[in-house]
Amino acid sequence: MGAIIIGNQLVEETATGHDELPVEYRRYLGMVSHRLLWTARPGDVVVLPNRPHPAFVEHVWHTLGVEDNAAPQILVPPVGARDDLLLYEDRLLDEDFCAELGGIVDPSKTDVRAFFHDDVVAELCARLGVRGTPSRSFLEQSGTALVNSKSTFRAIASGLGLSVPAGIVALTASAAEAYIWSHLAEGRSVIVKQDGHGGGYGNEIIRSPGGPSGFGASRTITIEDRQGLDAELLGAWDRWSGGGRPVVVEEYSADSVPLYAEFSITESGPELVGHGEMRVGTSDDGPTNRGLVIPAIRATGSGRYQAFLDEAHRLVGALGAMGYRGSVSVDSILLPDGRILLNEFNGRTSGSTHVHILCRALLGEDALLDRVTLVRSNRALTNIPDALRRIRDAGLWFNRTGRSGVLLGGDDGQLIIIGSTLEETERIESHLEALLAPA
Known part of the structure; x- marks a missing residue:
């Protein structure tokens, strides 16, 4: 028996509580969980909110060289009180589902790899009698909230003297108002x-009429005077604080390039898994991750890039010293003046985890050294079998010998393009745009 991989994209509160996400975005996130198939190996059990497209499943197992009789099992819990878009508590802890899973696993040999190792996953581990993750004790004491908290990030990063955006952690509306106005008054x-x-949800950009705006937020508002700011805060503070939580307010930098560095923290310490640039935009649904460029070609030439990786390593080292074990991604922004500022961490499986695992499986440990991987999110790609056929017929399939080509990252429409240079991957991307355009 290998691992139980759980595609619970969100903690219960974010999925259903005060900060509940729009239904279409929850549907999209449920499909994003299907990407975890790339991280599975024979003997694993993958728990997903709904069934991935069979053509995508076949594509994954074929690419990884997994025989049909050795393919990991895919389990979907019964639908609960809501829907089958995400793995809610009543689904993961359904008695019949727990019994089915318990009949498969060997408690003495099974690890659990959850997207979020929250209280629900901890309870599932207890019912199954499995040990869970190496940092289970830490995570069960609200550790998940700690290593995904933006205010905790600012406290730790600032305490270590790392490069972070100017800002405050506001505990009151008046503190937030004073800081915001000090910026708006200066344009x-x-x-x-x-x-x-x-994922950018819950972020809001507040600008003066002449101030910069951009991506990374679900809402942008323009404030003309202090009375307007006070009026905005009357309705916004409860939304921002979610009933009493800290609120982070930072100076917004326009024309910045979002970067990330992903680490795996083990008993031996942090290991750099990969790093890259996030292709971020906006849509009618809010902020959208449009993909990745791995490695971050536009940033790695900067003399400060290695310093960013070193600071990120120090930061995740602190999380390891606190008792966290597992995947953590450190986000940052590259400013026009060349500075790189760390702006949050996320102690969970990230949107890049499956890409780095896949690239190492296909390209070896030097995947970051001589290959460029371009990840494109394409939520309009709905006919998976047709898309796979078109890519194959165009001769664009990933070729192990040439170490380049196209893979389907998920049946949400994500495409993974691997080549020797950024220019090569961008040419393939342009070809795909025409190839997969709706008729």
Whole structure:
């Protein structure tokens, strides 16, 4: 028996509580969980909120060289009180599902790899009698909230003297108002971050009429005077604080390039898994991760990039010293003046985890050294079998010998393009745009 891989994209509160996400975005996140198939190996059990497309499943096992009789099992719990979009508590802890899973696993040999190792996953581990993750004790004491908290990030990073955006952790509306107005009065902008949200949701950009705006937030508002700011805060503070949580307010920098560095923290310490640039935009649904460039070609030439990786390593080392074990991604921004500022961490499986695992499986440990991987999110790609056929017929399939080509990252439409240079991957991306355009 290998691992139980759980695609619970969100903690219960974010999925259903005060900060509940729009239904279409929850549907999208449920499909994103299907990408975890790339991290599975024979003997594993993958628990997903709904069934991935059979053509995508076949594509994954074929690419990884997994025989049909050795393929990991895919389990989907019964639908609970809500829907089958995400793995809610009543689904993961359903008695019949727990019994089915318990009949498969060997408690003495099974690890659990959850997207979020929260209280629900801890209870599932207890019912199954499995040991869970190496940091189970830490995570069960609200550790998950700690290593995904934006205010905790600012406290630890600032305490270590790392490079972070100017900002404050506001505990009161008056403190937030004073800091925001100090920027608006000078024609600058701020970004307000809800403490526990992710993916840009819960972030709001507040700008003066001449201040910069951009990506990374689900809402942008323009404030003309202090009375307007006071009026905005009357309705916004409860939304930002979610009933009493800290609120992060930072100076917003326009024209920045978002970067990340992903680590795996073990008993031996942090190991750099990979790093890259996030291709971020906006849509009608809010902030959108449009993909990745691995490695971060536009940033690695900067003399400060290695310093960023070193600071990120120090930061995750602190999380390891606190008792956290597992995947953690450190986000940052590259400013036009060349500075790189760390702006949050996320102690969970990230949107890049499956890409780095896949690239290492196909390209070896030197995947970051001589290959460029371009990840494109394409939520309009709905006919998976047709898309796979078109890519194959165009001769664009990933080729192990040439170590380049196209893979389907998920049946949400994500495409993974591997080549020797950024220019090569961008040419393939342009070809795909025409190839997969709706008729």
